[in-house]
Amino acid sequence: MNDATTTAPVISIPRYAGLSLRTWKAIGLVALAAGAVTLPFLISNYRVFQFNMVLVYTIVLLGLNMLTGYNGQISLGHGAFYAIGAYTAAILMDRFGWPYWATLPVAGAVCFVSGFLFGLPALRLRGHYLALATFALTVAMPQILKYKHIEHWTGGVQGIVIVKPDPPFGLKITPDQWLYLFTLAILAVMLLIAWNLLRGRVGRAMVAIRDHPIAAEAMGVNSALVKTLTFGVSALYTGVAGALGAIVVQFVAPDSFTAVLSINFLVGIVIGGIASISGALYGALFIQFIPNFADQISKAAPWAIYGVFLLVFVYLMPTGVAGFIRMVVGKLMRRHAPA
Amino acid sequence: MEAFLHQVLSGLATGGIYASLALALVMIYQSTNHINFAQGEMAMFSTYLAWDMINHGMPYWGAFVCTVAISFVAGIIIERLIIRPVENAPVLSVVVVFIALLVIFNSVAGWIYTYTIKTFPSPFPQQPLFGNRFISSHELGAIGVTLAVLVLLYVFFRFTTLGLAMRAAAQNQVSSRLVGIRVGWMLALGWGLAASVGAIAGMLVAPIIYLEPNMMSGVLLYAFAAALVGGIDNPFGAVLGGFAVGVLENLVGAYVIGTELKLTVALVLIIGVLLVKPTGLFGKVFVTRV
Numbered sequence: 001m002n003d004a005t006t007t008a009p010v011i012s013i014p015r016y017a018g019l020s021l022r023t024w025k026a027i028g029l030v031a032l033a034a035g036a037v038t039l040p041f042l043i044s045n046y047r048v049f050q051f052n053m054v055l056v057y058t059i060v061l062l063g064l065n066m067l068t069g070y071n072g073q074i075s076l077g078h079g080a081f082y083a084i085g086a087y088t089a090a091i092l093m094d095r096f097g098w099p100y101w102a103t104l105p106v107a108g109a110v111c112f113v114s115g116f117l118f119g120l121p122a123l124r125l126r127g128h129y130l131a132l133a134t135f136a137l138t139v140a141m142p143q144i145l146k147y148k149h150i151e152h153w154t155g156g157v158q159g160i161v162i163v164k165p166d167p168p169f170g171l172k173i174t175p176d177q178w179l180y181l182f183t184l185a186i187l188a189v190m191l192l193i194a195w196n197l198l199r200g201r202v203g204r205a206m207v208a209i210r211d212h213p214i215a216a217e218a219m220g221v222n223s224a225l226v227k228t229l230t231f232g233v234s235a236l237y238t239g240v241a242g243a244l245g246a247i248v249v250q251f252v253a254p255d256s257f258t259a260v261l262s263i264n265f266l267v268g269i270v271i272g273g274i275a276s277i278s279g280a281l282y283g284a285l286f287i288q289f290i291p292n293f294a295d296q297i298s299k300a301a302p303w304a305i306y307g308v309f310l311l312v313f314v315y316l317m318p319t320g321v322a323g324f325i326r327m328v329v330g331k332l333m334r335r336h337a338p339a
Numbered sequence: 340m341e342a343f344l345h346q347v348l349s350g351l352a353t354g355g356i357y358a359s360l361a362l363a364l365v366m367i368y369q370s371t372n373h374i375n376f377a378q379g380e381m382a383m384f385s386t387y388l389a390w391d392m393i394n395h396g397m398p399y400w401g402a403f404v405c406t407v408a409i410s411f412v413a414g415i416i417i418e419r420l421i422i423r424p425v426e427n428a429p430v431l432s433v434v435v436v437f438i439a440l441l442v443i444f445n446s447v448a449g450w451i452y453t454y455t456i457k458t459f460p461s462p463f464p465q466q467p468l469f470g471n472r473f474i475s476s477h478e479l480g481a482i483g484v485t486l487a488v489l490v491l492l493y494v495f496f497r498f499t500t501l502g503l504a505m506r507a508a509a510q511n512q513v514s515s516r517l518v519g520i521r522v523g524w525m526l527a528l529g530w531g532l533a534a535s536v537g538a539i540a541g542m543l544v545a546p547i548i549y550l551e552p553n554m555m556s557g558v559l560l561y562a563f564a565a566a567l568v569g570g571i572d573n574p575f576g577a578v579l580g581g582f583a584v585g586v587l588e589n590l591v592g593a594y595v596i597g598t599e600l601k602l603t604v605a606l607v608l609i610i611g612v613l614l615v616k617p618t619g620l621f622g623k624v625f626v627t628r629v
Contacts, residue, residue, distance in 0.1 A: 068431070074430075074431070121610070121614050124613075124614055124617045125613060125614075125617055126617075128374050128567065128571060129567055129613055129617060129618075129619075131374075132563060132564060132567050132609075132610070132613070133610045133613065135560075136564075136603075136606035136607065136609070136610055139560065139602060139603070139606060140602070140603035140606060140607070143602065143603050144603065263438060266431070266434070266435075266438075267435055267438060269431075270431045270432055270434070270435045271435070274429065274431055300450045301446040301447055301449065301450035302446065303442040303443070303445060303446035304442070304443045304446035304447050304450065306442055306446075307438075307439040307440065307441075307442040307443035307446065308439070308443065310435055310436070310438065310439035310442075311421070311436060311439045314425060314428070314432050314435050314436055314439070315424060315425070318425070318428045318429070318432055319429075
């Protein structure tokens, strides 16, 4: 018996044009990153601002997707955490003269703690009940921010105006371009953390709790801890994004954080793709650009057009844009796979 | 004491309206496990239809009946055309479909009827009935109509074959199909009924909060809360929840915190209830088999 001569069965890795799916993914990622870095130098300042908001929303949707997509806890309240992050940044910059970059960790920490604390009672609720509880949070947020006894912090109905930061080190770029690149760097870090978190033990525990809570407990997953921590981390992402959003928009006011914002976030993860990291980007593009696009089609009833877009997306891509792309790629790969 | 009684009674009147809408939510929830976020906007649109008919010279009750009938048909059409294709889609996709319906109805109403606030007539006399000082005729009438609707629905579901078939379809689709019930049509009928009940709620609340495309957002939130507090799978619980939320909202606004934070406080109280009883006061507690 000579084992060396018997050839091991070759696992046919699907290839396209001679490269494996993994290589293609890496190439795509590098191209995307290169495109994202050069983008602000090719378009007008207003467009840079819009794409900056796309990056901010991507961070939010990453966080929300962890909670709702991977862990199965429906949240209609992420607008509230976004508001907390935004106000933390605005108050620190306006009242205490902090530099903009230093506010991000604080906003993240404040939101992590509030998310964790909110996650504790939320443990008892599931499905629609949790959706109501989180929705109550988001409905209450503008009223709390307007509350007159904290007005000297929050500026009441007027809100707070923030100064746009200048590019550092004497860089010859506009403040908008600088902020875009700054946000992009933060997003890259947050993406890396999310990716590492979700593909590892914690990510598996989150999915296990979503799919079968009892089996997950039986396997030794500390369900309560994982769920509340997921809530906290999800709120942390949203809070950092909120702080970035406040700096980009240069303004916070209670009425920019209405329930519509939270609903938009949920729409974003569904359209982008539930439980998918890349889906966050597609969803962010949708919630940033489709309302504008709808407005261009019909000034009279823009939201009706927006609603039609939502229906079309859900009908054509029930698993979101990310799911649709995965399906198309899978088909391509199979067609070109060696028989 | 007099003021307190007044607050309680007018709370009961708005509570009745929340109860009707909560009932509409429960009807759809029971058969499909979906919460129809567009229920409020559908009711708002129906109310505009009624307003249009009355403005074109139709008597109030004629318009009332026509609106209920049109809403019934529209509900069935919406179920057949828009909800049916996503029947087996993930829950969150269905939620997005409901959000889409919500913005479409809202936007189209604003487009056709503009966003200016309109008054909506009440069929009940201006003067309080029976010379009482606690409750206006419209509020009393709203309670009456709500109760009448509830009794009618109860009789329909309890004593007619069609009602029985609908209950069966909601409870067990496979077995219902085996005994020859057309489950798909039962679900569509449920949507039609829910749309009609919603339309009645809309027409009753419009004289109080005035007619405008965003009028139902607060009402729907309270109805949603009422349904959950009462137990979303229990119609009686939802109705009781509706009345309770209405009274609670009024009392909290009048005595505890003032109107600016009353929505917040009401919601916090509701969540407090849910934390103690996570499936609502009268909801079924599900025991999962391992």
